[in-house]
Amino acid sequence: xxxxxxxxxxxxxxxxxxxxxxxxxxxxxxxxxxxxxxxxxxxxxxxxxxxxxxxxxxxxxxxxxxxxxxxxxxxxxxxxxxxxxxxxxxxxxxxxxxxxxxxxxxxxxxxxxxxxxxxxxxxxxxxxxxxxxxxxxxxxxxxxxxxxxxxxxxxxxxxxxxxxxxxxxxxxxxxxxxxxxxxxxxxxxxxxxxxxxxxxxxxxxxxxxxxxxxxxxxxxxxxxxxxxxxxxxxxxxxxxxxxxxxxxxxxxxxxxxxxxxxxxxxxxxxxxxxxxxxxxxxxxxxxxxxxxxxxxxxxxxxxxxxxxxxxxxxxxxxxxxxxxxxxxxxxxxxxxxxxxxxxxxxxxxxxxxxxxxxxxxxxxxxxxxxxxxxxxxxxxxxxxxxxxxxxxxxxxxxxxxx
Numbered sequence: 078x079x080x081x082x083x084x085x086x087x088x089x090x091x092x093x094x095x096x097x098x099x100x101x102x103x104x105x106x107x108x109x110x111x112x113x114x115x116x117x118x119x120x121x122x123x124x125x126x127x128x129x130x131x132x133x134x135x136x137x138x139x140x141x142x143x144x145x146x147x148x149x150x151x152x153x154x155x156x157x158x159x160x161x162x163x164x165x166x167x168x169x170x171x172x173x174x175x176x177x178x179x180x181x182x183x184x185x186x187x188x189x190x191x192x193x194x195x196x197x198x199x200x201x202x203x204x205x206x207x208x209x210x211x212x213x214x215x216x217x218x219x220x221x222x223x224x225x226x227x228x229x230x231x232x233x234x235x236x237x238x239x240x241x242x243x244x245x246x247x248x249x250x251x252x253x254x255x256x257x258x259x260x261x262x263x264x265x266x267x268x269x270x271x272x273x274x275x276x277x278x279x280x281x282x283x284x285x286x287x288x289x290x291x292x293x294x295x296x297x298x299x300x301x302x303x304x305x306x307x308x309x310x311x312x313x314x315x316x317x318x319x320x321x322x323x324x325x326x327x328x329x330x331x332x333x334x335x336x337x338x339x340x341x342x343x344x345x346x347x348x349x350x351x352x353x354x355x356x357x358x359x360x361x362x363x364x365x366x367x368x369x370x371x372x373x374x375x376x377x378x379x380x381x382x383x384x385x386x387x388x389x390x391x392x393x394x395x396x397x398x399x400x401x402x403x404x405x406x407x408x409x410x411x412x413x414x415x416x417x418x419x420x421x422x423x424x425x426x427x428x429x430x431x432x433x434x435x436x437x438x439x440x441x442x443x444x445x446x447x448x449x450x451x452x453x454x455x456x457x458x459x460x461x462x463x464x465x466x467x468x469x470x471x472x473x474x475x476x477x478x479x
Contacts, residue, residue: 083111092323093316202231205301213296219332221297222343225304226322226330233323238347241329245269245276246344249286250333253342258394259288261403266386268403269346270462270474273331279357280350281464281474283327284403285318287343299341300334317402321347326470351472352465359477361453363412365445365465374467376443378413381431381452382406385459405474406462409455412447429455453479 079091083105091100094111105111205224213221219240227237249272252263261269261284269284287303307318321327326349333344356366365379384406393399410428414436422430435446452461458479465473 081105093320202228204228215334218296218300218334222300222304222332222334222345223330225301226345229304229308229322235323235325236328238327238330241278241331241346241348241350243273243276243278243331243346243348244333245273245278245282246284246331246333246346247335248272248276248333249284249346250335250342250344253286253288253344254335254337254340256391257340258391259286259290259342260394260399261286262389262394262399264389264391264394266389267460268384268386268406270405271384271386271460271476273346273348273474274359274462274476276331278331278348279354279473279475280329280348280352281472282331282349283321283324283347285321285345285347287318289341291339293339293341296334296336296341300343303341303343314402321345326351349470349472357475359463359475361449361479363445363447363449363463363477365443365463365473367443369441369443369467369472372441374441374470374472376438376445376465376467378411378466379445379447380411380464380466380471381409381428381449382462382464383409383452383456383459384462385457405464406460407456409452409461412445449477449479 079100080087081091081102081104082099083101086102091102092106093100094106099111101111205221205228223238223240230237249263249269253259256264258264263272267275270282273282285307287307289299289303293299304322308322309319311318322345324347327347329348329350331344331346331348333342333346335342351370352367353370354365354367356364358364363379369376382405389399408428410425410430412431412433413422415432416422422432424430429451431447431449431451433445433447435444437444449461461477461479463473463475463477464471465475
């Protein structure tokens with residue numbers, strides 16, 4: 078049985094640290110609880126008298142789990158085809174002795190009990206009801222997929238997530254079905270955080286996606302099987318899907334479900350929505366003014382990353398590197414608060430340093446304004462994504478199209 082890298086306790090399903098890749102128990106899963114050496118670094122120090130100190134390294138953006146899952150039930154399709162042919166022959170000969178039954182799901186469904194509540198976690202969460210109820214409305218399928226997520230979160234003592242009003246998940250699921258590809262990228266070359274921003278999202282997003290291509294009997298059973306695999310059969314993705322589902326910071330999810338008579342696509346865009354915005358302007362002049370809805374959080378920097386997306390064909394989307402996980406793009410630099418009067422920052426070891434024109438914080442309220450022209454001049458046309466870092470987490474993945 079795996080052991081926690083910090084305390085040595087045996088754990089059935091260890092948590093994988095998104096920074097260092099170590100395996101930890103629930104008590105030591107957070108980077109600060111196992112003294113993770115790969116946590117994001119602080120901005121470069123400022124000085125009043127030149128000395129021999131070296132500037133800090135660039136911040137390491139926590140790449141939230143973004144691995145995807147594919148299920149191609151080819152063996153199942155072959156077995157089903159044989160069974161159907163045999164059943165047809167027997168039916169034609171002995172019609173009174175045969176009754177058609179529903180083909181069982183690949184993964185056993187939870188027991189048929191009432192769906193769990195969508196408020197706070199319980200000690201003994203109730204399994205979602207997987208009883209077929211055709212035809213399923215789209216709303217019913219989304220609510221069922223949400224109940225599966227919250228069942229898994231409740232089983233680990235985590236708060237439920239609620240449905241986001243951002244439809245980035247459904248947009249991506251619809252496009253994958255319409256164009257018959259499977260990727261975290263889309264035909265515009267956009268990644269999840271770009272789609273999230275273009276759909277109106279103002280927090281941070283991390284995506285899971287799964288697909289079943291081929292015959293299926295019941296949509297709820299398919300969704301149940303997808304969720305089960307992401308939670309309990311995800312070793313090939315380093316348990317990234319599971320860790321995304323169980324991230325305690327997530328408080329919302331944009332669920333996309335698209336299907337036809339053969340294929341089913343599922344997208345889970347998990348959201349960290351913890352900022353109440355009074356002003357948000359994303360252009361050459363960035364204005365970020367609002368209130369952080371989590372206590373004891375102080376803003377340390379705004380990290381900046383760059384992508385140069387180009388349109389992609391379906392063949393490209395199903396091939397490396399677009400058939401794997403996505404990252405945050407190319408590191409550009411960071412925007413930081415002005416140093417004390419009479420001081421200046423050491424030059425960063427990598428990337429550019431933008432000193433904000435305005436940077437004020439009062440309790441959980443903040444007002445930050447800075448100019449992106451230096452970044453635009455250096456990297457040119459493309460998409461710039463801003464990560465608003467507090468002391469331990471980032472609360473935005475906001476994209477700017479230049």
